[in-house]
Amino acid sequence: DTVLTQSPALAVSPGERVSISCRASEGVNSYMHWYQQKPGQQPKLLIYKASNLASGVPARFSGSGSGTDFTLTIDPVEADDTATYFCQQSWNDPTFGGGTKLELK
Amino acid sequence: QVQLKETGPDLVQLTQTLSITCTVSGFSLTTYNVHWVRQPPGKGLEWMGAMWNGGGTDYNSAFKSRLSISRDTSKSQVFLKMNSLQTDDTAKYFCARHVTIAAPFDYWGQGVMVTVSS
Numbered sequence: 001d002t003v004l005t006q007s008p009a010l011a012v013s014p015g016e017r018v019s020i021s022c023r024a025s026e027g028v029n030s031y032m033h034w035y036q037q038k039p040g041q042q043p044k045l046l047i048y049k050a051s052n053l054a055s056g057v058p059a060r061f062s063g064s065g066s067g068t069d070f071t072l073t074i075d076p077v078e079a080d081d082t083a084t085y086f087c088q089q090s091w092n093d094p095t096f097g098g099g100t101k102l103e104l105k
Numbered sequence: 106q107v108q109l110k111e112t113g114p115d116l117v118q119l120t121q122t123l124s125i126t127c128t129v130s131g132f133s134l135t136t137y138n139v140h141w142v143r144q145p146p147g148k149g150l151e152w153m154g155a156m157w158n159g160g161g162t163d164y165n166s167a168f169k170s171r172l173s174i175s176r177d178t179s180k181s182q183v184f185l186k187m188n189s190l191q192t193d194d195t196a197k198y199f200c201a202r203h204v205t206i207a208a209p210f211d212y213w214g215q216g217v218m219v220t221v222s223s
Contacts, residue, residue, distance in 0.1 A: 031207045033209035033210075035209075035210075041215075042199055042213035042214060042215055042216055043150065043199075043210070043213055044213075045209050045210065045211050048208070048209040048211075049207075049209075054209075054211070086149065086150055088150070088209065088210070090206075090207045090208060090209065091207065093152065093163070093165065094140070094142075094152040094210075095152065096142075096149055096150040096151070096152070097149070098149045099149050099150075
């Protein structure tokens with residue numbers, strides 16, 4: 001299985017820029033996707049194929065990377081962005097990162 | 106609009122079988138794939154398996170032979186059945202839509218929380 005590693009948590013102030021990383025145990029080309037999940041809700045697709053913004057997602061969100069290293073950037077961060085962010089690869093059987101919990105200071 | 110809704114039991118006894126139904130609307134099961142993903146309380150997401158639009162299935166090897174996914178296209182429903190439940194199967198179970206190989210999961214159901222009780 002392709003293991004995806006994310007930092008467990010980050011804390012930022014509103015208006016700042018935050019980058020959330022995801023490292024794959026093997027290359028996944030550009031087949032990395034990002035989801036936002038708020039407590040009690042289902043995941044919501046933010047970015048697909050590394051850098052493509054999903055429909056209806058604010059342009060404050062962006063993605064980059066290829067191969068094994070990927071980044072989700074939020075700029076500027078707003079209060080409503082408090083959530084857990086998961087990466088997911090679809091190059092092999094789907095696997096997810098452990099999630100990065102974003103908290104606002 | 107696209108919707109997926111999971112229905113199933115809140116509580117399942119240890120070693121028993123879990124059955125969950127995913128009812129979809131706004132798209133056809135013969136055009137789109139539907140996957141199952143679960144999330145234990147406070148933990149991450151785990152892919153369980155897929156029902157492909159052509160009727161085939163794929164499973165996460167972690168579930169070995171415990172898991173079965175099927176569908177009824179006439180009712181727009183996909184079914185998950187998993188036997189020999191243990192306490193670590195306690196989780197929220199989601200179904201999610203998938204367009205094609207290597208695509209993301211673009212729509213998700215709200216999930217159903219299942220507790221395995223001894």
